[in-house]
Amino acid sequence: MSEKSEQYFFNFSFFKVDPKWRWMADLAKEESAKEVENIIKNSGIMFRTYSNLGLRDDTDFLFWFAAPTVEEIQTVIEKLYKTVFGKYIIPSMTYLSCTRPSFYVQDQKTLGFIKGDNQKKHVIVYPFTKTREWYLLPKEKRQEIMDEHIAVSRKYPQIVLNTTYSFGIHDEDFMLAFEVDDIRDFQDLIMDLRETQVSTYVKNDIPMIVCVKKDIIPLITSLG
DSSP states (O other): OOTGGGOOEEEEEEEEEOGGGGGSOHHHHHHHHHHHHHHHHTSSSEEEEEEOTTTOSSOSEEEEEEESSHHHHHHHHHHHHTSTGGGGEEEEEEEEEEOOOOSSOTTOOOOHHHHTOOOOSEEEEEEEEEOHHHHHSOHHHHHHHHHHHHHHHTTOTTSEEEEEEOTTTSSSSEEEEEEESOHHHHHHHHHHHTTSGGGGGEEEOOOOEEEEEOOHHHHHHTTO
16 A cells, blocks of 8 residues: 555544434334444445444434545545434534644554554544644754654553644544553553653543444444
8 A cells, every 4th residue: 555545634524313213113213223234334435434322422423434535535424314214313412533644753663543444342532732842942842852753652552542633623632542452451551651641732622422333224223
């Protein structure tokens, strides 16, 4: 895969379900789920789907899209809203970012999502913004701090990190998506990272949104 072909926009679209959806007949809900699956799978863009059911009060599920252009993402979401299911969902959080070479990691690998690696049980979506003071540090000092940060992260090879950039296209600096089978491993990582210098320059790193892997039809039929 060429460097040019590896550039993608990431869209994290979180939705709430209208309670009226739960009053629909089960057969109608199953048919609606198949309609959504057909649209997304035939969209031509990469996607992953997750449940937040019972884990947060502000979102029920996540559709995570990746495409070379934002127009392709808009098109699939437009088609989603035109389905029966689409009439019963409300966007609760939306994040936009794009892939870029890291400023600090020279041997950066292609993102696990883009490579099509085996999907882990959970993803933790983590919007991230650094303070203005961070960007005023000399480049050498920033590299030193990030080397410490990266060394801690490498102690957790079981965690796949997708780092994308939101500068100028959304409200955050970065979008992090940690793929992990055991959520406690992620919690251990965050506790270790809190002790590094880089945490001093964190302006905002909330919300942290835990998502559970679920295919489209089981996801939709699980919503009541």
